[in-house]
Amino acid sequence: MEKWIGKKWLGAAACVLSITIMVGYAGAASNVAALGGAEAERVMKEEIMVKKEAKEKRMREKREIQEMKKAGWNITFLDNFEGELLDPTKWDHAPEWQRKDGYWSDEEAFLDGKGNLIIQVSERDGKYYSGAVTTSGIFEQAYGYYEMRAKIPKVEGFWTAFWLMTDGAHTVGNEGKDGTEIDIVETPFAYMDNDTVVHAMHWDGYEADHKSAAAYPVVPGIYEGFHTFALEWNKDEYIYYIDGNETWRSSAGGVSEVPAFVQITAEVGKWGGNIGNAVLPAQMVVDYVRVYESKENKQ
Numbered sequence: 001m002e003k004w005i006g007k008k009w010l011g012a013a014a015c016v017l018s019i020t021i022m023v024g025y026a027g028a029a030s031n032v033a034a035l036g037g038a039e040a041e042r043v044m045k046e047e048i049m050v051k052k053e054a055k056e057k058r059m060r061e062k063r064e065i066q067e068m069k070k071a072g073w074n075i076t077f078l079d080n081f082e083g084e085l086l087d088p089t090k091w092d093h094a095p096e097w098q099r100k101d102g103y104w105s106d107e108e109a110f111l112d113g114k115g116n117l118i119i120q121v122s123e124r125d126g127k128y129y130s131g132a133v134t135t136s137g138i139f140e141q142a143y144g145y146y147e148m149r150a151k152i153p154k155v156e157g158f159w160t161a162f163w164l165m166t167d168g169a170h171t172v173g174n175e176g177k178d179g180t181e182i183d184i185v186e187t188p189f190a191y192m193d194n195d196t197v198v199h200a201m202h203w204d205g206y207e208a209d210h211k212s213a214a215a216y217p218v219v220p221g222i223y224e225g226f227h228t229f230a231l232e233w234n235k236d237e238y239i240y241y242i243d244g245n246e247t248w249r250s251s252a253g254g255v256s257e258v259p260a261f262v263q264i265t266a267e268v269g270k271w272g273g274n275i276g277n278a279v280l281p282a283q284m285v286v287d288y289v290r291v292y293e294s295k296e297n298k299q
């Protein structure tokens, strides 16, 4: 009996062993298949997540524009930089010419196909090239609310700028009322790790009569990730915002009364440090630009 039991147990044990081995093989085989399946599933889930996030982003953007409308601001210019090519009904490349220590080049301003405008700085044959886009001759507005969402690189030797410009900024006399260069944000100190940006106005030309006013707000983490940079330009003053928080207000030079065009540029020059220390190419990534007009403060 004991022997039989022993045999039986032995047999049962062998059977369990063989089942284990079979299960083991089957398990290994299904693990290989599962690995492929899991990878495919991971990729699929990731794609669904990316699409979901993109949809949520679009809805959030629409909601933000709706909220501005409720507050009395109608959108007059919007570019989310979707698609493959810069929209010629909204932007032009700024003229290719020497700017300080670099050259503006069409090649350095382009869409990344992921919903962003790239403003790049590159070195080619010892020369420095940077991107610049403008709405000059396409879109101009006096007063309003101007906003850009962008990620600024921490690279030495150049600065990015989101600014409003008009030919009137060159006209001497009548303060800045007949035209002011309004620098919503400039970033010459990005490489210094001091979290400082520049807001500025320039008027009465760029020679002996040149006048300007500027502020240098410190915003912790401003050179990490995306941020919004905005200006409210009304008949009384200019109000600057970063991430929705007021960073400066001023009516220096008298407030400009003439339409201006929008520019997003990178400038190579010593104000931004030594370009020789830069790791290039470097990119500013712009998610969107929005311009609104106030019902109460139309031009």
Ligand SMILES: [Ca+2]
Residues within 6 Å of the ligand: 168, 169, 170, 171, 172, 173, 174, 175, 176, 177, 178, 179, 203, 204, 205
């Ligand atoms: Ca003037």
Ligand SMILES: [Ca+2]
Residues within 6 Å of the ligand: 080, 081, 082, 114, 115, 116, 286, 287, 288
């Ligand atoms: Ca975008």
